[in-house]
Amino acid sequence: MDSLSDLPLATLVAAALEEARHGTSDAPPLHLLELHRRATDDVLDLALRSTASTDPDERDLGISILRELGPADAARRRPFSDRVVPRLLALLHATSDPATERSLLQALAFNGARESLEEFLRRVDHPDDGVRVTVAFQLPGLTDPDRPSAAVLDALEHLTHDADADVRFYALYALVAEDGFGVDPARALRAARHLVDDPDGVVRDLARAHSAERIATPLGPLALRLTCGGVPLGVPSASSVLPSGARTARWDDVGGLTIDVLVVPYSYDSVLLEHPRCTCWGIEWRLHARIDTGTIRVHAQLSDGMEGVRGGGWHLAATLFADPDHALAVGGPAHDAFDDELVAGLQAPSWRGSFSGQTPPSYGAEANLRGLGWLLPGLRAGESAATHVAVAWTRLGPEKADDATECAVDITRASLRRDAGVEAPGAASHESTSAS
Secondary structure, three states, rough: OOHHOOHHHHHHHHHHHHHHHHHOOOOOOOOHHHHHOOHHHHHHHHHHOOOOOOOOHHHHHHHHHHHOOOOOOOOOOOHHHHHHHHHHHHHHHHEEEEEEEEHHHHHHHHOOOHHHHHHHOOOOOOOOHHHHHHHHHHHHHHOOOOOOOOHHHHHHHHHHOOOHHHHHHHHHHHHHHOOOOOOHHHHHHHHHHOOOOOOOOOHHHHHHHHHOOOOOOOOOEEEEEEOOOOOOOOOOOEEEEEEOOEEEEEEEEOOOOEEEEEEEEEEEEOOOOOEEEEEEEEEEEEEEEEOOOOEEEEEEEEOOOOOOOOEEEEEEEEEEEEEEEEEEEEEEHHHHHHHHHOOOOOOOOHOOHHHHHHHOOOOEEEEOOOOOEEEOOOOOOEEEEEEEEEEEEOOHHHHHHOOHHHHHHOOHHHHHHHHHOOOOOOOOOOOOOOOO
């Protein structure tokens, strides 16, 4: 690369043009990359002039130079974005060529041009598939990621219904999997469940991976997933919201299981332990086997990039997360909790001997630094079982929180149902082998 840095600008541009005309898509455009590094007024002026050329290759090269001229800052703006963006917008208004539109939209997005958002939004139904792919891919970068605009979220959800599989994939990815993109969990869930039977395998796999419940937390959404014999939940056959704020969902057949889910908001604090008030959610899964089933996997995970530390103790498996302003815990039953429930007759008889002290496959809680996971044995026809997970957080930071969040997730399924208002105090425990 040192030799490229010594080339005169005219020579470098000529080589970049030759590279664009005759290079292969697999080879990196080394001369164009060198022009990007030379974020000077001379390179800017040359690129601006090139965009007015009657030679389409020269015009495209000018747009390519402007796309990434100089390093981007945290807002994706580049050293000359204030001068580049108006030129790109003028070109976009003047063209009707879809390939040029794609290049210009990409260049605007790479310059952090949030002022161009309306140009993207008005192209969500563009007749060219490639333009719509570009729109779906770039839209998340044109709004505040922590508080995306309603227009962007509406456009992305609209694009998940697109006829083109790539458009559907990028729009869905933005809604359910884009790191740091603040999408309301209910919207993300709706988008994923709409595509669980998509004809495209890649779209279908992404949708099914995100088709279970999601809980919004200050450290990102906690995604909740369950599969039976590798079959994911998909779209529930029924759902409701209870007066307590809890919500329910039911799946009639997931790999042979009928599944009832209860999602419950609750709170925790302790004057005795000097624990601050925590915001908490608990999720109970009740499982009833219609036929003999395959193994059951449950996961409760934060986004990629999050990494916690192992916590927990007697009856409790937990993973603990913290940043300077938050403490958060994800918790659920440990191996010994399943053993004790089996002794008490609260789990499927066929599960006896499946947990503590077993050689692989070892059933129960699985190590997962993004949250928690459980591998559970399959059920025999007619058997029922249950499990749960909880998440709790405080915004006071790890020092003031101490072990409050860990205590907050050390709960029972009976207490979750009481908090949900679906079982009066003193009624028979829900933790039985009969599914509702």
